[in-house]
Amino acid sequence: MRVYGITGWKNSGKTTLVERLVDDITARGFSVSTVKHAHHSFDVDHPGKDSFRHRTAGAQQVMLASRNRWALMHELRGDAEPSLDELLEHLEPVDLILIEGYKRDRHAKVEAHRAATGQPLIAAEDDTIRAVASDATPSGLNVPVLDLNNTRAIADFILAEVGLL
Incomplete structure (x- = not known):
């Protein structure tokens, strides 16, 4: 699978850029998945919901499923944070995976x-950065x-970099 990252400091526009890139690239007929790194504790579940109750009772994994989507939550319970490569193994094959964050990978x-x-x-200190998308x-x-703000040009750059253009 082709992997490409969007990185930057807080409030630099990473999430908005990833959202626009997914929209642009999927509109061209490519399949895209995303991975977002969070530097803090986060919760996609809500207290009182059945899945939250399963998880807080001690379940290692909790899967929610409906006719519209399914989601799998995995509690680390003190284990080390998995590497990006380990996380990517859980994704189904697509044309491109966009990674938000993971600036040190x-x-x-x-x-x-x-x-x-x-x-x-x-970019001044990191040779993995192949371009800067800036408002300056x-x-x-x-x-x-x-x-x-030129999503098309950024998408073209990334698609060329990974050999899809």
Whole structure:
């Protein structure tokens, strides 16, 4: 499977960019899955719901299923966080997997950058970043700078990088 990342600092526009890229790339007929890294504890379940009760009772995995979708939750219960490669093994084959976050992993990435955040560019120090998508025109980079608001151009860049264009 082809894997490509979108990385950047908090409030740089990563989630919005991934959402727009999924829309653009699937509209071209490609299948896409996503993986989002969260640096904090999160919960997709709600107290009082049956699945929450199963999980808090000690179930290692809880699967919810309906005629519209299914979801599998896996409690680590103190085990180490799985690597990105281990997580990818759980996904069904698709044309492209877009990874949001995982900035320290070694897959190819586009860095989302908004000048208003005042954060330095990760690309200056990270050779896995193949382009910067920005709302400004940063200089001194050894990678292309793409317009953060030009989803089509960013999608074209990624699809060419992974050999789908």
